[in-house]
Amino acid sequence: DAGITQSPRHKVTETGTPVTLRCHQTENHRYMYWYRQDPGHGLRLIHYSYGVKDTDKGEVSDGYSVSRSKTEDFLLTLESATSSQTSVYFCAISEQGAGGANVLTFGAGSRLTVL
Amino acid sequence: SQKIEQNSEALNIQEGKTATLTCNYTNYSPAYLQWYRQDPGRGPVFLLLIRENEKEKRKERLKVTFDTTLKQSLFHITASQPADSATYLCALPVSGGYNKLIFGAGTRLAVHP
Numbered sequence: 715d716a717g718i719t720q721s722p723r724h725k726v727t728e729t730g731t732p733v734t735l736r737c738h739q740t741e742n743h744r745y746m747y748w749y750r751q752d753p754g755h756g757l758r759l760i761h762y763s764y765g766v767k768d769t770d771k772g773e774v775s776d777g778y779s780v781s782r783s784k785t786e787d788f789l790l791t792l793e794s795a796t797s798s799q800t801s802v803y804f805c806a807i808s809e810q811g812a813g814g815a816n817v818l819t820f821g822a823g824s825r826l827t828v829l
Numbered sequence: 830s831q832k833i834e835q836n837s838e839a840l841n842i843q844e845g846k847t848a849t850l851t852c853n854y855t856n857y858s859p860a861y862l863q864w865y866r867q868d869p870g871r872g873p874v875f876l877l878l879i880r881e882n883e884k885e886k887r888k889e890r891l892k893v894t895f896d897t898t899l900k901q902s903l904f905h906i907t908a909s910q911p912a913d914s915a916t917y918l919c920a921l922p923v924s925g926g927y928n929k930l931i932f933g934a935g936t937r938l939a940v941h942p
């Protein structure tokens with residue numbers, strides 16, 4: 715997954731603890747996204763960013779916050795993890811292409827287990 | 830609200846046959862549609878994009894059609910190979926927000942030798 719790195723790749727935590735997932739890109743793309751993927755639901759957008767300090771909510775944003783203080787880093791924070799947040803989290807980046815088309819490049823994913 | 834539907838059942842085909850996957854959407858008219866491939870344990874990888882004014886798009890053994898009247902896209906893999914086994918996702922831009930994509934749940938394709 716050239717140009718985009720997620721960390722940690724695997725994490726096990728307990729209910730009620732805070733968790734931060736990091737997405738780092740070297741492509742200097744403007745747009746960054748956090749999705750979660752669960753069986754039967756596919757990819758669902760949590761939050762996205764359209765520039766430094768510019769973020770917006772996706773369809774499943776409750777219980778999550780994000781921050782983007784630099785172009786290359788997009789952090790996803792679970793303030794108090796719950797078992798329902800056990801999932802695989804994918805970061806994606808994009809640069810808006812011709813005609814407004816937006817093609818995403820995904821990271822390798824971060825598997826989070828909340829016990 | 831916008832909704833994307835892909836066949837949740839796995840598609841099993843013999844090597845050399847053509848695989849056809851379906852993506853149906855409701856409640857809006859997207860300017861384009863995309864297909865991604867996802868292998869187990871990895872992130873999705875972009876394959877093809879087709880715009881609303883294009884009926885068909887081809888890339889090597891891949892062909893995508895886009896019927897805006899039926900609100901449906903078909904994804905074909907001709908002369909399929911076991912290496913084509915993966916989950917295929919379709920994606921559409923969110924209405925009014927072209928910088929965001931929504932994804933279908935994906936269809937798993939298994940190509941048997």
